[in-house]
Amino acid sequence: MKIPRIIVHPTAMKITTKIVDRTTPKIPGKIASLTTMKITTKIVSLTVVVLAVMIHAGCERVIDYRGPETEPKAVIYALLEPDRLISVTVSESHSVFQVPWQPRQINDATVRVYRDGDLLETLAYKSPEPADENAPVSPYSLYSSVTNKPEFGHTYRIEVLIPGYPAAYGETELPDPVDVEVADTSSSDIGYGNRQLNVKLRFRDPADEENYYRFTAPATMGNYYAFPGEPYDPGQKVYIRIDDLSYGALSDPIISPMQDDDIFGIYPQNEYYVFTDELIPGKEYTLNLKYTGFNFNTEHYEFLRASFRLNSITRDLYLYLQSYSVYGQTEGNPLAEPVPVYTNIINGLGIVGALSFSQDSLKIGDYPVEGVQYEMQPY
């Protein structure tokens, strides 16, 4: 068992801290082994128990669905980025009563890209890579351009026509990137032998416009596994891992505005790390990123290469990511109001969005170093 720890984040909320008056004799050499009890679990458990008892006392019956018939629609996913060829995945919706439903590759759709109202290109269907014959068929049919990359200052319309379905389309344009820089990094002791890497990422929100952002942080890191105080052994390997360090932003109030308040863990986590400039309109802001346990021993050739990206995203993409994230986290919860996933597709479903980003990098340690053995870890 481990000691329960609830980390208190400094925020605008008033925090008063004092040292415990030691009136109780201590247990020499022993760490108190206490059971962690999560409040969320307890309250939800209690509610579920109450409901379960009630439901158990009652009963469950299958009833007829008396809603309107649902017609299948085209589903479009397109994310436009600078310097990337335009690609679109196409799929379709189906009635829940259409069983057994089998996904299919839609290779006969017509997918057109318009730029500022003019036809730019009709995308070509791209067959999926040959897979094991027992592998499930992907429901996503890929259509991609061989020449066109989106450019700033233009409106792009993606139009999909699947035979038998009404033509569906969505529009977007590339948002301008917002410069970002690593303003400061530090490492701090957070107790019990743990260290924390703190990164401050600074940017200025453009004034007089609504802006939507997403934070991402692709990273590569190398770790050498050794006991404390053990010297470097050239015969041991440094293990390389590719990771996404976006989660470090969850300690920032603009990414998780209710982090201190949300002690019950009641509100869906911001799993796509999206935010708006509603609280920082036209102002400079510094994102505080925290990475508990990050302590790279450069004498052991441990290293970190991280790119901290501030993605400017379209409003539609923001709404889609936010609603899709919340949808996934509340699906099946009878206490939650169901969440419709946002779509900007006319006559269809899905999303046509765009992003652009600027980034700053952080490097700790040298990599690669001659004579050091490296091995890539699968995760």
Added chain:
Amino acid sequence: MRILLTLAFTALALSLPLEAQRSTAGSSAAAARVTVSGFVTDAGSGERMIDATVYERASFAGTTTNSYGFYSLPLPAGKAELIVSYLGYSPDTLVVQLSRDTVINFSLVMSSSEIAAVTVTASGRRAKIESTQMSMIDVPVEKFLKLPVIFGEADVLKVIQLLPGVQSGTEGSTGIYVRGGGPDQNLFLLDGVPVYNANHLFGFMSVFNPDAVKSVQLYKGGFPARFGERLSSVIDIRMKEGNEKEFHGNVAVGVISSKLSLEGPIIKDKTSFVISGRRTYYDVLAQPFIMKFNKNQDDKTNAGYYFYDLNAKINHKFSEKNRLYLSSYLGRDRAYMRNTYRPDFQGESGERFEYKDGFGLGWGNFITALRWNYLISNKLFSNTTLTYSKYDFDVTIESSVEELNSKAKGVDYFKYFSGIEDVGAKIDFDYYLSPKHSVKFGAGYTFHHFKPGVTTFRFDSGIIGDTGLDTVVGDMKVRASEFIMYAEDNIDLTPKLKMNAGVRLSLFNVQDTSYFVFQPRLSLRYMATDDLSFKLSYSKMGQFVHLLTTSAISLPTDLWLPVTRRYEPPVSHQVALGSGFLIPGDLEVTVEAFYKTMDNLIEYKEGAFFGGTGAGWESKVEKGRGWAYGSELMVEKSYGKLTGWIGYTLSWTQRKFENLNYGNTFPAKYDRRHDVSLALTYKFNDRVDAGLVWVYGTGNAATLGASQYPGGNLFAYDSRYDMITDFPGRNNYRLPSYHRLDLGVNLHKQKKHGVRTWSFSVYNAYNRLNPFFVYWGERWVEEPDPDNPGGMIYYSKPELRKVTVFPIIPSVSYSFKF
């Protein structure tokens, strides 16, 4: 709307000259006018009677007693025949020669003959029709105690759910939704003090103990100016005062709780008290089962739930003009779980350890009111009240390990606390200018203390050298001041047209921001015939608190929060048009139509599913508006062996939020097209009476999708995918209709020291499986593969499943009244 406002103030302005003209025209007569005033009380208990009718036969002048049983009736000097009546009591008639202002107190005797009461109290029955007040229902307490109820527990709010214009929430719960309003738009007043959380047992019982309740009035519209601070309803509940004459009591044992009530004089005819308490006992009854469960376990667990509440009131009559009341309510719910583990192993030095985990969840109200009734003159009645109301909710978690030899102990402690606390003072005046003109006015101040969420952490690891931690987070106390003033003028403009016009001024100050809400009110009544009236009302209401609550279920975590700069005071406008008339068979019929708009409403953002915790709540909610309209019919029979009512509501309730449902209008969760209720009691004789309730309602709205599509491959293109359900719109689907029949019978028997009553009831007598909620489930299907003879295919087939929580539920309870 502007026309109505203009009308209201024109009428108000006209009323004063009218009154002046009357005084001038009848100046000679005025000199010969006298005022009869006094109190109407129950002869058996000395309790003052609210809304008793006082009528003078020759002059056709009449009035009703106020909330403290006081009446004042200016009359011409000379011979007068006064008739005083009240539902269920034998009327009292007194012929007097009036030569000067006179105080006459009446004591009414409870009628032993229902027929006699019917014959003589026609004027009493007309009082409701003649009143300017519309959209108000006086819930007959004595009657609702005879109605069948779930688990045998009579509940004020569950009876209110049976009234037209009121939608119930989740089945079995005490949630009420009045004319399209939300659960936070109802003002529960217990002896004039707001009750913030009216729920016990996770919302399945209300905090109002029927044994302590004297009267219940529900206002759905046409709000008099003396009421405010909520958009949709006022539930004005008055506690009993205590028998001034002799001691009485009541003991009741039910399926869920047991109750004890005592009342009696401390000084006969001067000071009396009433005290009433109840407690559940599942936690006690469960102990043998828990002990059995623990018998062969390494760790011992104890868990339980209980609630208790206590109502107490004492009043003292200093003189006929001075009376003091002190009333209090204390109630608390608590759920808990404790676990103790003492392992067999010992440490290297013989240490032995004991581990303890504990979890507690509690909530409760404490309210108290000190009230002073003072009769300034026989025309001017005053009531001064000091109030205190507190609601709090807490979660406590504690884990500890103790070394049993040295008694050294490490403790981790967590406590979350939130609440609201009000301290207030108000003064109200009733001024009776003439039988045709009376005025109410008053002012008040309330100091609100919101504690949206305070968290305490305390860690003491028990390790030498470890400093531990004792921290308080989120100590975001918010203080707010609220001032109100009101005046309402009740006047007969013509012999047929009567008006109650008023205005309420509210000023709310919070965090250096002030909000002023001007709330005009107007009610007009036109008597077409002696037994038929038409009524029209307009009310603007404002409120300064929000309730953060889920739409699915009422939980103690629901938070009361003040308005802010971002979320301004919700405001409603309501217009109602109605008619009341008597028809043969002693039936009173009320028909009303209403239209209501509500602005600055808040709701949780999509995806939130549990209560909030305070600071930062603004980022969790959306602001929008709503509107509701419909019509209501109520046919009521208040006299005779058979009493009760039939109610019908036809209504629409809509919401529109910019960031919910793509900004499109959607029906509110409890938008129901039709609601029908039938509530009847029949008294066979003094030993047997029976009750019947039948309700029907259009199914609640629910959000349900019937198509799916692959989602979530924007950042990864592979063959993995999740399916998204496409919801056509919020609350787009109608659940199956709701209906049920409840039956009950009460068997009374006179014993040596009192009356014992066995109550038997059946909830949902024909076992209608009403939906609590619906969801998509799956059924695994194995069937021959049509494309592969001899082969089988396997797949899951979706099924829409309805979950029913309350099937047929019989119950029994026992009570003894002495």
